[in-house]
Amino acid sequence: MEELIKSILLFREERDWGQFHTPENLAKSIVIEAAELLENFQWGPACDQEKVAEELADVIIYCILLSDCLKLDFYKIIENKLKENCKKYPIEKSKGNSKKYTEFE
Numbered sequence: 001m002e003e004l005i006k007s008i009l010l011f012r013e014e015r016d017w018g019q020f021h022t023p024e025n026l027a028k029s030i031v032i033e034a035a036e037l038l039e040n041f042q043w044g045p046a047c048d049q050e051k052v053a054e055e056l057a058d059v060i061i062y063c064i065l066l067s068d069c070l071k072l073d074f075y076k077i078i079e080n081k082l083k084e085n086c087k088k089y090p091i092e093k094s095k096g097n098s099k100k101y102t103e104f105e
Helices: 002-014 023-039 049-069 074-088
Strands: none
Touching: 002 049, 023 049, 049 074
16 A cells, blocks of 8 residues: 555656645545546446546545645544544444434434
8 A cells, every 4th residue: 555655646746746736626626536436326326337446546546645735644544533433333333323423322
C-alpha cells in the first residue's frame, strides 16, 4: 500500500498538479467522483463492475491526495476511525442491525 500511495503522489508531482490540489478542491473532487460512482446505481442495483471500479478508484485517490495535502497519516486516521466505530457499534448491539449508534437502546 505504501508503494501505491507513493505512485499516486508521484503521478501528481510529475504533472505539477499539486498547485491545484487545495483541500477545498480535493474535497469537491471527492464528492464529484462519489456522485459519478453513485450514478452507476441510478436505475437499480445492477451495475457495470468495471465502471464502478474506475469511479471507486477515483474517490480513493482523491481521499489519499486530501490526506496528504492536510498532512494526515492515511493509515492512522483510518485506524482511529475504526477504533471509534468499534466503540460506537459494539457487536452485541450492532450485529445484523442497520440502526445508527444513536438509536441503540
